[in-house]
Amino acid sequence: MMAAQVTICDVGPRDGLQNEAETLAPEVRAELVNRLAAAGLRSIEAVSFVSAERVPQMAGAEDVVTAIERREGVTYSGLVLNEKGYERLAAAGLDAVHFTLAATDSFNRRNANRLVDESVAELERIETDLPVSVSISVSFGCPFDGEVETATVMALAERCVQAGAQEIVFADTIGVGVPRQARELVERGGGLGVPVGVHLHNTRNTGFANAYAALEAGAAVFESSVGGLGGCPFAPRATGNIATEDLVYLLEGEGVETGVDLDALIAVSEWLEEVLGRPLPGQVYRAGASVAG
Amino acid sequence: MMAAQVTICDVGPRDGLQNEAETLAPEVRAELVNRLAAAGLRSIEAVSFVSAERVPQMAGAEDVVTAIERREGVTYSGLVLNEKGYERLAAAGLDAVHFTLAATDSFNRRNANRLVDESVAELERIETDLPVSVSISVSFGCPFDGEVETATVMALAERCVQAGAQEIVFADTIGVGVPRQARELVERGGGLGVPVGVHLHNTRNTGFANAYAALEAGAAVFESSVGGLGGCPFAPRATGNIATEDLVYLLEGEGVETGVDLDALIAVSEWLEEVLGRPLPGQVYRAGASVAG
Numbered sequence: 013m014m015a016a017q018v019t020i021c022d023v024g025p026r027d028g029l030q031n032e033a034e035t036l037a038p039e040v041r042a043e044l045v046n047r048l049a050a051a052g053l054r055s056i057e058a059v060s061f062v063s064a065e066r067v068p069q070m071a072g073a074e075d076v077v078t079a080i081e082r083r084e085g086v087t088y089s090g091l092v093l094n095e096k097g098y099e100r101l102a103a104a105g106l107d108a109v110h111f112t113l114a115a116t117d118s119f120n121r122r123n124a125n126r127l128v129d130e131s132v133a134e135l136e137r138i139e140t141d142l143p144v145s146v147s148i149s150v151s152f153g154c155p156f157d158g159e160v161e162t163a164t165v166m167a168l169a170e171r172c173v174q175a176g177a178q179e180i181v182f183a184d185t186i187g188v189g190v191p192r193q194a195r196e197l198v199e200r201g202g203g204l205g206v207p208v209g210v211h212l213h214n215t216r217n218t219g220f221a222n223a224y225a226a227l228e229a230g231a232a233v234f235e236s237s238v239g240g241l242g243g244c245p246f247a248p249r250a251t252g253n254i255a256t257e258d259l260v261y262l263l264e265g266e267g268v269e270t271g272v273d274l275d276a277l278i279a280v281s282e283w284l285e286e287v288l289g290r291p292l293p294g295q296v297y298r299a300g301a302s303v304a305g
Numbered sequence: 306m307m308a309a310q311v312t313i314c315d316v317g318p319r320d321g322l323q324n325e326a327e328t329l330a331p332e333v334r335a336e337l338v339n340r341l342a343a344a345g346l347r348s349i350e351a352v353s354f355v356s357a358e359r360v361p362q363m364a365g366a367e368d369v370v371t372a373i374e375r376r377e378g379v380t381y382s383g384l385v386l387n388e389k390g391y392e393r394l395a396a397a398g399l400d401a402v403h404f405t406l407a408a409t410d411s412f413n414r415r416n417a418n419r420l421v422d423e424s425v426a427e428l429e430r431i432e433t434d435l436p437v438s439v440s441i442s443v444s445f446g447c448p449f450d451g452e453v454e455t456a457t458v459m460a461l462a463e464r465c466v467q468a469g470a471q472e473i474v475f476a477d478t479i480g481v482g483v484p485r486q487a488r489e490l491v492e493r494g495g496g497l498g499v500p501v502g503v504h505l506h507n508t509r510n511t512g513f514a515n516a517y518a519a520l521e522a523g524a525a526v527f528e529s530s531v532g533g534l535g536g537c538p539f540a541p542r543a544t545g546n547i548a549t550e551d552l553v554y555l556l557e558g559e560g561v562e563t564g565v566d567l568d569a570l571i572a573v574s575e576w577l578e579e580v581l582g583r584p585l586p587g588q589v590y591r592a593g594a595s596v597a598g
Binding site for chain 2: 153154155158159186187188190191192193214215216217218219220221223224225251254255258261262265266267294295296299301303
């Protein structure tokens with residue numbers, strides 16, 4: 013059953029920028045967050061609290077948070093991999109916790125330096141009044157283990173809900189997913205008792221078809237990056253999240269309310285293109301949103 | 306009702322190459338056709354019989370046809386806009402007629418130098434034993450008139466069937482379509498009594514979502530270009546057909562039989578990239594088809 017309204021969470025300031033060769037200053041990263049909020053995004057993954065040695069692009073998360081101009085009605089979240097990351101997030105004063113773990117040990121070891129079981133234990137240790145969303149990486153396929161069974165992902169999702177997750181996001185971290193998987197994950201995720209969503213990459217041009225399949229299956233949350241920024245430093249060739257403005261174009265065309273001002277969001281991508289000095293993978297900001305033109 | 310098997314028609318040698326700045330020699334264009342057939346494509350739009358003055362990239366269509374090495378089981382077609390084009394196609398000895406007209410007078414005047422009614426009259430005048438597929442341009446939206454009503458497109462499709470069309474293809478010529486439209490056109494097209502299909506561009510990143518929606522609605526034919534070549538010289542910024550190999554990746558992932566050897570098709574895009582001297586818009590040929598890398 014398709015939702016008439018969905019939440020788009022822009023992960024560009026985190027998943028997008030962490031994959032740029034250039035590390036942007038915290039003020040510029042905060043400005044990106046502020047521009048996204050001004051364009052109508054109600055959910056923004058602003059930073060990640062991970063090791064600055066491992067992901068230098070995300071250093072200075074606390075400085076980014078300080079420079080954000082909070083807007084009423086916007087949820088500002090940060091990514092954490094463990095209890096220590098959560099403590100930094102809570103001290104910085106963000107609104108929501110985005111905890112990430114992977115569906116496979118191989119990937120989780122690379123990304124979080126832990127086995128999946130150890131990450132679930134970290135999640136259990138986090139005692140908080142903040143809402144906790146858990147994103148399950150490589151839910152659609154793992155660069156080391158190949159395709160991941162839906163049953164494996166669902167069993168892990170159930171454990172995460174038991175450990176306190178109030179939302180589950182199935183992530184196609186390396187962009188190998190097809191609509192069949194998006195549909196299955198979201199449909200079966202409907203039995204978890206919490207809202208479910210998808211985090212999609214467009215590496216093989218299936219990202220928007222997966223978004224549409226997830227929408228039809230009842231997904232409540234979609235994670236995307238303004239301009240189609242993003243990827244994963246530990247998953248080679250995993251280019252680009254689905255572009256938020258292209259997702260908005262699709263969703264609005266389907267009659268779904270996103271709350272985003274598409275023209276304002278396109279202007280953010282144009283600004284970001286100048287900041288980064290290269291064209292972004294998003295298509296709508298280059299082609300234009302209007303039919304006649 | 307989703308089909309277990311569909312026909313992919315590669316329009317790269319026509320819609321793709323007609324939008325390249327460089328005009329390729331007929332032998333190279335024929336080689337592209339031969340490579341596509343060798344990769345398992347069963348339907349290839351090899352040439353168009355239009356004015357060489359208006360579309361110099363398509364000059365020498367007869368020489369292309371002569372240089373094609375015909376394969377058993379492959380349908381080689383050509384695009385025509387009128388009776389005169391059909392006569393050239395018949396003389397050249399192709400297997401099928403791809404007649405194109407637009408859903409709006411504004412676009413048809415630019416593309417075919419005729420009103421829509423005059424194009425329907427041309428279609429009626431074509432007396433042939435060859436199968437005739439009719440593609441309706443700007444079915445999803447027109448760069449001059451804006452969104453096109455599904456009812457308008459369906460009324461024209463019915464007239465085309467009466468005039469002899471044995472297949473109807475709804476074309477998103479400028480890549481503005483959303484899944485809702487693909488679904489509506491294909492579902493309502495089911496009442497025409499002939500197979501229906503879609504011709505999609507990925508200008509705003511909705512092309513593959515539209516393909517998936519069309520598949521679910523029962524489309525039998527998909528038009529795409531190897532590597533994502535294509536566009537329309539009279540529709541500014543209408544970049545790229547959906548890439549055939551990316552479509553194959555999606556369809557095979559959904560369990561649909563295409564007959565195409567994906568690795569062989571990726572090799573065609575790699576060859577084409579060298580011929581044209583630039584990266585193509587397709588993603589699968591760059592990211593690789595396999596999950597585990």
